[in-house]
Amino acid sequence: xxxxxxxxxxxxxxxxxxxxxxxxxxxxxxxxxxxxxxxxxxxxxxxxxxxxxxxxxxxxxxxxxxxxxxxxxxxxxxxxxxxxxxxxxxxxxxxxxxxxxxxxxxxxxxxxxxxxxxxxxxxxxxxxxxxxxxxxxxxxxxxxxxxxxxxxxxxxxxxxxxxxxxxxxxxxxxxxxxxxxxxxxxxxxxxxxxxxxxxxxxxxxxxxxxxxxxxxxxxxxxxxxxxxxxxxxxxxxxxxxxxxxxxxxxxxxxxxxxxxxxxxxxxxxxxxxxxxxxxxxxxxxxxxxxxxxxxxxxxxxxxxxxxxxxxxxxxxxxxxxxxxxxxxxxxxxxxxxxxxx
Amino acid sequence: xxxxxxxxxxxxxxxxxxxxxxxxxxxxxxxxxxxxxxxxxxxxxxxxxxxxxxxxxxxxxxxxxxxxxxxxxxxxxxxxxxxxxxxxxxxxxxxxxxxxxxxxxxxxxxxxxxxxxxxxxxxxxxxxxxxxxxxxxxxxxxxxxxxxxxxxxxxxxxxxxxxxxxxxxxxxxxxxxxxxxxxxxxxxxxxxxxxxxxxxxxxxxxxxxxxxxxxxxxxxxxxxxxxxxxxxxxxxxxxxxxxxxxxxxxxxxxxxxxxxxxxxxxxxxxxxxxxxxxxxxxxxxxxxxxxxxxxxxxxxxxxxxxxxxxxxxxxxxxxxxxxxxxxxxxxxxxxxxxxxx
Numbered sequence: 001x002x003x004x005x006x007x008x009x010x011x012x013x014x015x016x017x018x019x020x021x022x023x024x025x026x027x028x029x030x031x032x033x034x035x036x037x038x039x040x041x042x043x044x045x046x047x048x049x050x051x052x053x054x055x056x057x058x059x060x061x062x063x064x065x066x067x068x069x070x071x072x073x074x075x076x077x078x079x080x081x082x083x084x085x086x087x088x089x090x091x092x093x094x095x096x097x098x099x100x101x102x103x104x105x106x107x108x109x110x111x112x113x114x115x116x117x118x119x120x121x122x123x124x125x126x127x128x129x130x131x132x133x134x135x136x137x138x139x140x141x142x143x144x145x146x147x148x149x150x151x152x153x154x155x156x157x158x159x160x161x162x163x164x165x166x167x168x169x170x171x172x173x174x175x176x177x178x179x180x181x182x183x184x185x186x187x188x189x190x191x192x193x194x195x196x197x198x199x200x201x202x203x204x205x206x207x208x209x210x211x212x213x214x215x216x217x218x219x220x221x222x223x224x225x226x227x228x229x230x231x232x233x234x235x236x237x238x239x240x241x242x243x244x245x246x247x248x249x250x251x252x253x254x255x256x257x258x259x260x261x262x263x264x265x266x267x268x269x270x271x272x273x274x275x276x277x278x279x280x281x282x283x284x285x286x287x288x289x290x291x292x293x294x295x296x297x298x299x300x301x302x303x304x305x306x307x308x309x310x311x312x313x314x315x316x317x318x319x320x321x322x323x324x325x326x327x328x329x330x331x332x333x334x335x336x337x338x339x340x341x
Numbered sequence: 342x343x344x345x346x347x348x349x350x351x352x353x354x355x356x357x358x359x360x361x362x363x364x365x366x367x368x369x370x371x372x373x374x375x376x377x378x379x380x381x382x383x384x385x386x387x388x389x390x391x392x393x394x395x396x397x398x399x400x401x402x403x404x405x406x407x408x409x410x411x412x413x414x415x416x417x418x419x420x421x422x423x424x425x426x427x428x429x430x431x432x433x434x435x436x437x438x439x440x441x442x443x444x445x446x447x448x449x450x451x452x453x454x455x456x457x458x459x460x461x462x463x464x465x466x467x468x469x470x471x472x473x474x475x476x477x478x479x480x481x482x483x484x485x486x487x488x489x490x491x492x493x494x495x496x497x498x499x500x501x502x503x504x505x506x507x508x509x510x511x512x513x514x515x516x517x518x519x520x521x522x523x524x525x526x527x528x529x530x531x532x533x534x535x536x537x538x539x540x541x542x543x544x545x546x547x548x549x550x551x552x553x554x555x556x557x558x559x560x561x562x563x564x565x566x567x568x569x570x571x572x573x574x575x576x577x578x579x580x581x582x583x584x585x586x587x588x589x590x591x592x593x594x595x596x597x598x599x600x601x602x603x604x605x606x607x608x609x610x611x612x613x614x615x616x617x618x619x620x621x622x623x624x625x626x627x628x629x630x631x632x633x634x635x636x637x638x639x640x641x642x643x644x645x646x647x648x649x650x651x652x653x654x655x656x657x658x659x660x661x662x663x664x665x666x667x668x669x670x671x672x673x674x675x676x677x678x679x680x681x682x
Contacts, residue, residue: 171512171513171514172512172513172526172542173512173539173542173546173547174539174542175535175537175539176537177530177537177538177539177542178530178536178537179527179528179530179531179536180527182523182524182526182527182530183523183524183527185513185523186520186521186523186524186527187520189518189519189520189523190520194516195519195520196516196517196518196519197518198514198515198516198518198628199628201513201514201515205514206514206600206601207601207602207603208601208602208603209602209603210564210570210602210603210604213561213598213601213602214561214562216558216561217557217558217561217562220554220555220557220558221555221558221562229551257554259547260547260548260549260554261548261549261550261551261554262548262549262550262551263551287539287540
């Protein structure tokens with residue numbers, strides 16, 4: 001859908017009295033962009049006099065400063081939804097939570113009024129659907145929505161949209177960071193306490209549990225290098241996981257930390273599952289502009305998938321054998337890259 | 342000096358033929374803002390037809406992409422300077438390197454034409470001196486200088502100024518990040534290859550040597566906690582430093598990593614010197630807007646000093662005794678804070 005048509009339709013709905021009792025939904029295991037964009041959207045609807053709720057599994061406690069959007073107590077509990085809006089969610093099966101009576105996609109889509117996303121592969125069917133894959137975060141689209149609706153920012157909306165953009169860009173570090181991300185942040189800054197988002201940055205980028213730091217330190221102490229340090233592997237087998245009682249969530253991010261080691265072109269974390277199989281997380285040096293190892297291509301060798309620089313797959317066998325397989329696939333991926341240059 | 346007067350004087354000097362043969366200087370152990378602001382300034386002078394050189398000790402290899410500014414080969418070696426400009430440097434004793442014949446402050450200041458800085462405590466004596474302490478980086482002042490001189494950005498100047506701003510704000514994470522930092526970054530983005538500074542971010546924020554990561558992991562494994570985890574200490578004594586051959590530079594940043602542990606309000610790294618004494622680096626949760634432990638106040642108890650959230654001091658004795666002393670000072674600093682609320 002064309003951007004301006006979408007904004008016009010959305011703006012029109014704000015003055016439509018039948019557009020009310022709205023559930024805003026985002027994706028499973030909600031991250032900063034899911035939470036931030038959904039909260040900012042819910043808030044915009046409320047500022048426009050609508051009954052609106054961010055309907056989701058409870059996000060991680062670090063998002064508590066935005067919790068008003070998903071707290072149904074303000075309405076004396078849940079209400080029957082008449083409209084759905086999704087943000088940052090590619091499709092039905094990825095929704096964080098479903099209201100009673102909407103377990104089929106068709107039922108759900110009957111009430112689906114607007115879809116906002118920045119993932120190209122969005123599969124929702126909806127008349128008013130805006131997917132802008134050039135945006136670093138769905139939060140940037142919500143930022144534009146505020147502007148288009150003529151609704152000013154305040155401390156809450158600024159915190160929510162900033163959270164969305166900062167987390168999806170790794171605090172402006174990743175390759176998806178563009179002028180538009182910085183421009184949003186510059187404008188939102190004016191509504192941050194003391195003109196600075198330091199408190200939010202501290203929560204998301206400057207705080208780690210001691211357990212998480214200990215896990216990272218275990219990964220470094222037991223790192224296995226291949227091809228002169230171009231590849232690094234760390235194995236968390238069932239016995240080690242049991243010894244330190246490590247959940248899958250606590251292992252997130254370990255692979256990104258290993259990827260930062262100077263000279264590393266691909267990092268792998270092998271996480272043994274209760275089934276005995278290993279879930280493998282892969283992070284590579286791939287960037288669209290500069291090449292590198294494509295993680296999705298590498299994982300495709302083992303029926304896995306993901307993004308160019310971050311992907312995953314599952315493999316069975318002894319860790320040593322799995323490492324050999326992954327090494328071969330990495331070499332093949334490097335060579336196929338070189339061959340095509 | 343008033344900002345506009347400074348810019349006017351600088352602009353006038355660009356069309357003055359006697360303003361030539363210029364050395365741009367920055368501070369000792371040059372960091373990203375020192376290197377970035379000096380390189381961008383040198384480049385601006387060259388674009389204006391001046392013979393200009395960034396005169397400095399060779400910066401760390403990670404700044405190699407800006408090396409043209411300090412490479413004197415383009416002039417067949419060093420030339421006799423007729424003008425000095427300093428950037429990001431508080432005073433004479435902090436200069437990275439001095440040209441022959443300028444070892445006295447008075448001699449140096451005779452040729453000092455312009456002083457640019459964002460540290461309030463700047464002590465240079467110079468007619469044309471611009472110190473803007475509200476700027477996150479000296480690079481932001483150079484950004485404004487380009488605008489005022491009507492000189493457009495290109496890939497080199499954008500990379501240099503971005504480096505200055507990104508490194509001094511911890512990639513836009515620190516409390517000094519303001520709307521102006523984001524606005525500079527937004528405009529400079531347009532001159533980055535592919536519209537993204539990812540390659541520069543990777544060098545400064547996504548790359549660590551394996552040795553550095555091993556040192557951090559040692560610090561975590563041997564961390565000592567006090568007051569329910571509010572304080573964390575890590576000791577690198579001479580024998581440990583010798584065993585891992587750890588330099589002072591390699592210990593930089595370890596204290597910031599410890600500071601990130603959830604619940605920590607102050608982190609301390611004790612680095613034994615060849616003299617036997619311990620240099621102590623302190624990082625605290627102090628922010629102007631939100632309070633916390635003031636690191637400078639804490640270190641002042643031991644004749645040390647620094648900034649509100651980052652300071653240092655030196656202490657002699659056994660590590661356990663030093664930790665006790667630091668703990669008492671931290672408690673006293675917390676109490677004095679509470680008392681004044």
